[in-house]
Amino acid sequence: MAHDLFEAARDAMKFAHAPYSKFPVGAAIRADDGKIYTGANIENLSFPQGWCAEPTAIGCMIMGGGKKIVEMAVIAEKLALCPPCGGCRQKISEFASATTKIYLCDEVGVQKTMTMDELLPLSFKTDILG
Ligand SMILES: O=c1ccn([C@H]2C[C@H](O)[C@@H](CO)O2)c(=O)[nH]1
Numbered sequence: 349m350a351h352d353l354f355e356a357a358r359d360a361m362k363f364a365h366a367p368y369s370k371f372p373v374g375a376a377i378r379a380d381d382g383k384i385y386t387g388a389n390i391e392n393l394s395f396p397q398g399w400c401a402e403p404t405a406i407g408c409m410i411m412g413g414g415k416k417i418v419e420m421a422v423i424a425e426k427l428a429l430c431p432p433c434g435g436c437r438q439k440i441s442e443f444a445s446a447t448t449k450i451y452l453c454d455e456v457g458v459q460k461t462m463t464m465d466e467l468l469p470l471s472f473k474t475d476i477l478g
């Protein structure tokens with residue numbers, strides 16, 4: 349049921365701290381423990397110090413005891429769709445598999461579903477670092 353994830357991401361977006369870009373983003377993760385973890389973007393007056401909604405949700409998942417992303421939804425207030433930025437794709441991939449679904453949402457609901465492999469093809473992998 350992706351719709352509950354969409355609703356969680358939409359609700360999380362209300363917590364965005366985005367006074368500089370005025371571009372609120374919300375994210376919601378269904379984790380392997382069955383719980384939903386959410387996040388919003390949190391900007392900073394020192395611009396590079398702000399961060400995206402996705403890592404907020406990942407941090408909540410890790411601190412809540414979740415270990416893997418089963419599926420994830422992302423929504424932005426001002427765009428039709430908000431595909432995760434490059435840095436977020438790498439961060440998500442740490443806790444996802446190639447087939448993990450990422451739901452790109454607008455204010456109505458899920459509009460596009462992509463797998464992690466589609467979002468981040470040929471992703472960095474090595475057995476040297478474990
Ligand atoms: O995948 C993304 C891309 C951008 N943003 C945020 C960062 C910044 O606060 C605002 C404008 O880039 O949107 C996210 O939260 N997730």
Ligand SMILES: [Zn+2]
Pocket residue numbers: 400401402432433434435436437
């Ligand atoms: Zn990002």
